């Protein structure tokens with residue numbers, strides 16, 4: 001099966017464009033795309049007039065060509081989105097394509113050989129894109145298969161979202177997640193420095209460290225501190241020296257406070273924040289990826305055959321987890337969408353990604369800021385906001401279309417029916433198109 005060659009020049013019409021930075025909605029809008037880049041957007045009549053002039057000139061300057069060469073500009077292929085709201089593709093900041101939780105399904109995944117694992121991860125990546133997630137941040141993947149997958153997608157050999165990845169997460173001996181090949185055991189400052197360098201050498205875009213216990217470790221508590229101060233300092237300062245940000249799996253406030261003071265860039269989960277540590281995070285610019293669904297997903301755990309002790313720990317942590325998130329919002333911490341569950345997983349009538357977005361909005365963020373937490377804010381954290389994260393001239397055409405206004409209710413995202421990645425339509429329910 002070979003994919004048709006996508007048109008170079010496209011005009012999206014019949015849509016309202018959602019401006020995720022302001023919460024504004026531009027009705028009767030059009031978006032013009034050339035070679036996967038957004039080259040114009042605005043009220044449809046204005047965009048059409050500027051396009052007419054551009055086509056009449058027969059050529060347009062090519063961004064980055066630099067040699068003064070120009071190619072003939074053909075009339076665009078028009079795509080009528082039938083009254084949809086058009087949004088930038090979603091960014092999911094806490095993804096594991098090789099996730100293997102305790103239980104029967106996890107044991108099967110943990111038993112895959114390298115080839116089976118790579119194919120399994122590629123399947124997850126493709127499903128993720130079909131759910132409108134056009135960029136992911138992987139925060140612990142097995143065997144460095146994530147680097148091959150990232151590069152294959154970028155080269156067009158596999159279908160999936162843009163991937164930025166931490167490679168293997170760094171963990172102390174016996175620490176959170178040490179059982180799998182998605183972590184690397186390190187000890188002492190020297191060990192953590194080597195760990196950071198080894199992931200960067202393999203291709204890591206960022207660094208992930210486990211600084212406390214978690215839900216999925218039988219012999220630890222969420223509150224168990226796992227790294228000494230000198231180990232955290234070594235990991236963070238080494239990563240920063242190499243221009244990589246650091247995010248930490250972390251539960252308890254005391255451990256987070258120490259890491260934030262050392263320059264930590266992001267906290268995953270943050271199950272047990274306090275107002276003081278939330279204030280410190282806000283002051284330091286440390287973001288929070290709350291992953292609210294992980295303490296609210298009993299049905300998902302049942303499907304995977306996750307054992308009772310883990311389910312209990314997860315669901316019991318839920319109320320405090322929510323309180324923690326509310327403290328972060330109150331303090332003004334930047335919050336970012338991340339599901340931890342596979343981003344594409346069908347769960348309570350939608351994807352895990354959209355379900356997380358609903359929780360974020362419902363628990364105090366509101367729809368407009370929740371949309372930013374799923375798009376432009378993660379793009380900024382990742383340093384890719386000149387490329388993606390909003391619908392703007394000069395950015396790549398990573399776009400999704402839904403019915404209903406998400407600035408009024410993020411549950412409108414449940415109606416996702418069209419996905420464009422880098423200027424290529426990969427899903428169009430009306431036309432029966434799905435590269436998934």
Ligand SMILES: [Zn+2]
Pocket residue numbers: 094096139340
């Ligand atoms: Zn995780």
